Amino acid sequence: MEPDGSGAWRDVIKSFNDLHPETPVRMVEGPPATNTREDMYSTAFLSGAGGYDIVFCDVVWVPKFVAADWLMDLSDRLPAADRQDFLDEDLKAGSYQGRLYRVPAFTDAGVLYYRKDLVGDPPVTFDDLNKLAERFKDQNRLGFLWQGKQYEGLVTNFLEVLWGFGGDWIDAETREVFLDRPEALMALQFAKSTIGSISPPGVTTYTEEETRTLFQDGRAVFLRNWLYVWALAAREDAPIKGRVGLAPMVHAPGKTSAATLGGWGFAISRFTSNPEAAWKFVQFITRSDQLQNIHERLGRIPARKSLVPAEFQPILKAARARPAIPEYAQASDILQRWLSAAMSNRVSPEFALREAARETRLLLGP
Amino acid sequence: MKRYAWFIPALVLVSAVLVYPALRTLALSFFHMSLGNGFRLEFGGLDNFVRLIGDSRFQASLVETGFFTIVSVTIEFILGLLLALAVNGFVRYQGVVRTTLLVPWTLPTAIIAVLWGWIFNDQYGVLNELLIRTGLLRSPIAWLAGPNTAMAAVIIADVWKTVPFVFIILLAGLQRIPQDLYEALEMDGAGAWAKFRYVTWPYLMPFVFVSLTFRVIQAFAIFDLVYVMTGGGPGGATETVSLYAYQTLMRYLDLGYGSTIVVATVLLLAAVALGLYALLIRRYERLFQ
Numbered sequence: 001m002e003p004d005g006s007g008a009w010r011d012v013i014k015s016f017n018d019l020h021p022e023t024p025v026r027m028v029e030g031p032p033a034t035n036t037r038e039d040m041y042s043t044a045f046l047s048g049a050g051g052y053d054i055v056f057c058d059v060v061w062v063p064k065f066v067a068a069d070w071l072m073d074l075s076d077r078l079p080a081a082d083r084q085d086f087l088d089e090d091l092k093a094g095s096y097q098g099r100l101y102r103v104p105a106f107t108d109a110g111v112l113y114y115r116k117d118l119v120g121d122p123p124v125t126f127d128d129l130n131k132l133a134e135r136f137k138d139q140n141r142l143g144f145l146w147q148g149k150q151y152e153g154l155v156t157n158f159l160e161v162l163w164g165f166g167g168d169w170i171d172a173e174t175r176e177v178f179l180d181r182p183e184a185l186m187a188l189q190f191a192k193s194t195i196g197s198i199s200p201p202g203v204t205t206y207t208e209e210e211t212r213t214l215f216q217d218g219r220a221v222f223l224r225n226w227l228y229v230w231a232l233a234a235r236e237d238a239p240i241k242g243r244v245g246l247a248p249m250v251h252a253p254g255k256t257s258a259a260t261l262g263g264w265g266f267a268i269s270r271f272t273s274n275p276e277a278a279w280k281f282v283q284f285i286t287r288s289d290q291l292q293n294i295h296e297r298l299g300r301i302p303a304r305k306s307l308v309p310a311e312f313q314p315i316l317k318a319a320r321a322r323p324a325i326p327e328y329a330q331a332s333d334i335l336q337r338w339l340s341a342a343m344s345n346r347v348s349p350e351f352a353l354r355e356a357a358r359e360t361r362l363l364l365g366p
Numbered sequence: 367m368k369r370y371a372w373f374i375p376a377l378v379l380v381s382a383v384l385v386y387p388a389l390r391t392l393a394l395s396f397f398h399m400s401l402g403n404g405f406r407l408e409f410g411g412l413d414n415f416v417r418l419i420g421d422s423r424f425q426a427s428l429v430e431t432g433f434f435t436i437v438s439v440t441i442e443f444i445l446g447l448l449l450a451l452a453v454n455g456f457v458r459y460q461g462v463v464r465t466t467l468l469v470p471w472t473l474p475t476a477i478i479a480v481l482w483g484w485i486f487n488d489q490y491g492v493l494n495e496l497l498i499r500t501g502l503l504r505s506p507i508a509w510l511a512g513p514n515t516a517m518a519a520v521i522i523a524d525v526w527k528t529v530p531f532v533f534i535i536l537l538a539g540l541q542r543i544p545q546d547l548y549e550a551l552e553m554d555g556a557g558a559w560a561k562f563r564y565v566t567w568p569y570l571m572p573f574v575f576v577s578l579t580f581r582v583i584q585a586f587a588i589f590d591l592v593y594v595m596t597g598g599g600p601g602g603a604t605e606t607v608s609l610y611a612y613q614t615l616m617r618y619l620d621l622g623y624g625s626t627i628v629v630a631t632v633l634l635l636a637a638v639a640l641g642l643y644a645l646l647i648r649r650y651e652r653l654f655q
Binding site for chain 2 (some may be wrong): 035038039042043046064067068069142149150153200201202203204205210213214219227305326330333336337338340341342343344346347
């Protein structure tokens with residue numbers, strides 16, 4: 001599990017254990033960095049039995065963990081009523097080759113935050129964003145913040161721009177790679193053009209928290225980030241309280257906007273000695289009342305249609321999952337390295353995308 | 367027989383945590399075993415090594431790691447030596463100075479990496495603030511955004527952390543040089559340079575060897591500092607060999623090829639350590655013949 005500073009998870013687990021004293025669940029808290037927790041599970045599962053029974057699972061881990069044969073197939077266990085209520089894209093992201101391995105709990109998506117006291121209506125196209133950021137930025141206020149460090153976040157940011165230009169990265173079904181198409185070049189050129197103009201030069205070193213801090217201090221007009229910022233920006237002590245709006249990410253004229261889907265759910269280890277008890281727990285913790293309870297305490301967005309707050313609905317409709325391939329980590333690293341190389345002027349955007357496409361094709365091979 | 371029995375616990379422990387994993391890694395480097403083939407153990411002979419030789423990412427990481435090691439260890443050695451010479455002259459308060467200088471070495475690297483990450487931040491960073499206030503810089507630099515400045519930033523952070531290590535070893539070396547040697551040279555009318563050249567340096571040589579060998583090995587295996595500060599970026603400009611090995615083993619789950627990267631790195635380091643030994647210790651022995 002993630003670190004449980006507030007004790008919210010502990011309380012949910014305690015209420016389960018009170019109901020089922022014969023099969024108590026014990027929580028193991030991991031480090032806050034999600035890829036470190038991914039390693040934690042990988043190490044345990046590589047050594048076979050005796051590790052964790054239940055996995056608090058990120059969307060991008062599913063294909064890899066399933067391909068490694070570490071997760072239990074849950075397709076036939078999930079009741080039809082739940083299948084109806086969970087967000088479709090989240091169910092899809094928890095599946096691999098048509099079978100469900102992860103029950104969604106919380107959803108997330110990339111979104112554009114803006115200062116509604118300054119810009120009024122949110123921008124719709126890339127040009128709008130450019131113009132508005134240019135107009136309202138000044139000495140003490142940056143234009144547009146996003147996450148450009150060489151890490152997974154860079155890929156999620158880039159995908160939203162790429163999809164906004166009508167392009168795509170990889171087709172998980174056919175394993176086709178689209179990175180050397182003109183849309184990808186337009187997307188990279190747009191991202192690169194913001195550096196040093198509407199975005200600070202340091203944007204290529206930022207992760208979520210650096211950009212959130214700057215925006216929340218009132219030092220930027222626009223911010224691309226995840227849904228968690230919404231609750232934090234509305235807090236009593238936030239300098240920008242009541243002056244923030246959220247909108248779907250901008251797109252090219254004639255295209256539609258897209259948000260990268262994030263989110264967490266529960267999966268069961270194939271090595272568990274007690275699948276029935278594990279399933280009971282997964283059902284319990286993904287129940288509406290428990291998700292609502294965690295939502296109130298941690299600000300997480302429940303992945304159930306009946307529980308998604310109204311202001312997030314249009315954004316979650318546009319959410320798209322990253323390609324469900326077992327080699328996701330390698331594909332993401334290839335893209336990260338070449339995007340980052342182009343943005344730091346080590347190579348030209350054309351060269352970066354051509355090489356990224358070539359390496360990705362080599363990886364996915366015939 | 368009875369005397370040897372005492373070795374058994376240590377032998378078992380070392381075998382379990384050191385010898386066994388090392389041998390297993392060595393064996394795995396000749397096999398294919400990855401997510402791609404369902405973790406089946408298939409003998410591949412030298413396949414992985416051939417792939418390694420043609421792997422441009424491995425070559426790039428080797429160059430970055432080599433550059434990092436040479437530059438940071440050189441700076442650390444010079445600063446550590448100067449500090450040791452200076453502090454060795456202190457008669458009073460030497461304990462206080464020594465302890466204070468050691469503080470960076472005692473901090474966990476991951477925490478230092480986060481700290482330096484903020485120091486180099488272009489908006490909130492202290493470094494830019496200092497440089498701008500003193501008029502050395504006009505507008506803030508995004509240190510970690512450029513390939514060269516990012517490498518410089520990582521080197522600075524590493525130097526800050528490990529100068530104390532070199533310092534304390536060399537100081538220990540200085541303090542065991544017999545004082546009468548200096549007195550004898552003084553009788554002959556030798557100056558400060560001659561004392562350094564003919565007494566301090568040769569007597570210090572074993573300590574130079576120890577500190578350099580340790581530092582080269584640690585620097586070549588650098589992981590935590592880079593992982594936290596830059597993640598290997600921008601564009602792979604600070605990706606070290608251990609970062610690449612970690613990605614291959616843990617994230618790509620390519621256990622065979624990942625082991626090959628590790629084995630190749632160990633062989634390279636062993637060669638460097640032998641080179642250092644030949645260069646420093648053999649010459650040192652000749653000095654006393």
